[in-house]
């Protein structure tokens with residue numbers, strides 16, 4: 001099964017694709033996480049993309065397509081995968097179509113997480129993660145049970161993403177509306193888009209996604 005989670009910054013793509021990964025045993029391929037790892041490792045790709053990401057722009061298509069083409073060749077993707085943050089442009093969507101056709105694969109479902117822009121800004125600028133186990137929290141929507149102590153691993157070290165500032169989030173939202181939202185038409189024509197209400201509480205969003213995914217005959 002091959003799934004795409006599509007939605008603006010803060011829609012819950014990461015949250016929901018990690019839950020899907022646990023439930024379906026499919027790897028979550030987050031291009032944002034891959035790029036942040038490249039920046040942290042100070043690799044060639046990391047050096048090329050650091051400033052673009054910090055400004056909230058989109059990394060060039062050629063890099064992203066190469067990154068995904070290499071990733072889906074790995075053994076853990078043989079039974080399918082969940083794309084989180086890719087494709088983000090028409091060129092990326094067309095390249096993905098080509099990659100899948102060349103491998104005799106097809107997309108199962110595009111899950112469109114619908115949300116409100118203003119709420120997204122609040123969600124993104126309030127989020128933080130545990131540096132040790134990677135669990136995500138939010139200043140308002142998902143706080144730690146004990147102040148400054150991770151519920152899951154007990155660590156007291158947390159991190160915030162460099163691009164989670166309000167001005168950058170606005171730039172990311174603009175990039176989404178101009179470059180990514182038009183992809184919906186591309187997938188609507190293929191009849192594989194399922195909208196879910198991303199404004200609902202997390203468990204309800206998960207429920208809606210599970211219902212859609214369970215209905216796929218793959």
Ligand code: AP5
Nearest residue numbers: 009010011012013014015031032053058059085123127202
């Ligand atoms: P990326 O890491 O993909 O960031 P994004 O798309 O901006 O998405 P986010 O990770 O910010 O949000 P999300 O939808 O995953 O929401 P989350 O689950 O965290 O990309 C970063 C950058 O990398 C891009 O700007 C670009 O520069 C580059 N890039 C990446 N891919 C690229 C590509 N293909 N092409 C070009 N450039 C690329 O949730 C957000 C918060 O809300 C959390 O705190 C969460 O706990 C909370 N939350 C989630 N759901 C709910 C809910 N239902 N109710 C209340 N709170 C909720």
